[in-house]
Each structure stands twice: as C-alpha cells, then as structure tokens.
Amino acid sequence: MPTAQIPTLAELDRTIAGCRACPRLVEWREEVARVKRAAFRDQTYWGRGVPGLGPADARLLIVGLAPAAHGANRTGRMFTGDRSGDVLFAALHRCGLASQPTSTHRGDGLTLRGVRITAPVHCAPPDNRPTPTEIATCSAYLRRELALMAPTVRVVLTLGAIGWQAMLRVLIADGWPMPRPRPPFGHGREVALSHPDGRRLTLLGCYHVSQQNTFTGRLTPAMLDQVLRRAWALTTDEPH
Secondary structure: OOHHHOOOHHHHHHHHHOOOOOHHHHHHHHHHHHHOOHHHOOOOOOOOOOOOEOOOOOOEEEEOOOOOOOOHHHHOOOOOOOHHHHHHHHHHHHOOOEOOOOOOOOOOOOOEOOEEEEOOOOOOOHHHOOOHHHHHHHHHHHHHHHHHOOOOOOEEEEEOHHHHHHHHHHHHHOOOOOOOOOOOOOOOOEEEEEOOOOOEEEEEEEOOOOHHHHOOOOOOHHHHHHHHHHHHHHHOOOOO
C-alpha cells in the first residue's frame, strides 16, 4: 500500500516496524541487535524500524532525530532506554504530559497525554548520522503521520536542526506557505503557519536532548521545561 494511502496511525506504525527501504540502516540496526552491548546481552533487541509513540489525537507532536542504537533500537519505543530519553521523559512528566518520569521498556506503564513522539528517521543510523537520502526516504512516513494527526495536532516541536529541516520539507510538500527567507533552526524559535485550507500550526525549535547538549549545559532542565510549557500552551487555552 502506498504510504499516502495508509488509513490509520496504527497501520502506519506497523508499516514502519516492517520497513526495509534503506539497506545501510537495515544492516546496522540488525547488526547492533545481534552483537548487543554487554550490559544488555541478556535482552532481545527490537532491531527494526521504531514507530511513533503516543495517542493518535495528540495536539503536540515532538520530532527527534533517529532511534539510538542501544536505546530505542533495543526497546522498540521512541527515546526509551537511553540518556536522551531520561531527560525528555522527566521533563514531560514535570509538565504533566507523561504518566511517569522514566521510560525503560515497552510495557513499563508509561503513557503520554496529548503528546506524540516521532522522528524523521525511524531506524538507528551508524554514528547517529542518517544520510540525506535516508532522511528523504523516511520523510514519507513523517508526512503521513502529520496528515493523519491533522484533526488535532496544533504544534510541532522539533529537537535539533535535522528534525527542524525535515519538518520544513514535509510542511512545504503539504502546501504550507513558508516565510521568506525560510526560518532557520534556533532554540525557542517559533513560527506560526497558516494553510490555505484553514489549518493552523506552530513550529517550535528546541536543542536536542542529547548528552552533548545536556552534559555541557547547552540545554538545561529549565530551558527544556520552558519550551515544553510554551508548546503545550499553544495547543490549548487550558491553564498549565
């Protein structure tokens, strides 16, 4: 079935899990799943495409980069089982958007409220660096995910410049007029968009929750909380 005809997010998630479109990524994700990290040698790695996480009627869509080799590629759930996820889920919990502050494995009881998490690339890439071709190939999934969420999604929060650029390309492909010059990524950058069909969407930028940013203080818990609270405020008139 063509990606544009996938009827539900549940079906899209199943399609992503079975995708083998990028040979380099398939080879790497499966090699990591075979070899494993010593600390996880007794675990069965997911080793497939990692689908989005969160309710289909979410108002906020968070876009990361790609699954970590020994994080989501191991657990099968976005941002689950690695240091970046520790930072993100703790912040979501502080903001009342996650049921618990940790995410260690599928079935651990975590639920998200009004938030869905996805990525422009759904397979773990070597050195955490997907190629432009791989990002372009996977963009059909991001485009379809956004389309299926159109009735409810109001804000897209991108973690890092790659997610920002990938989302801009998806929005342009879907006919969203863009300011000129095209808005560059920046932490806290906010772009309000209006579609010719009447839909409205706000694009927000945030530094990625990677250890490179959180360990150096480039992204602090307070900074992340501020962006998340702003993102949620833009989705609803509820006080939060």
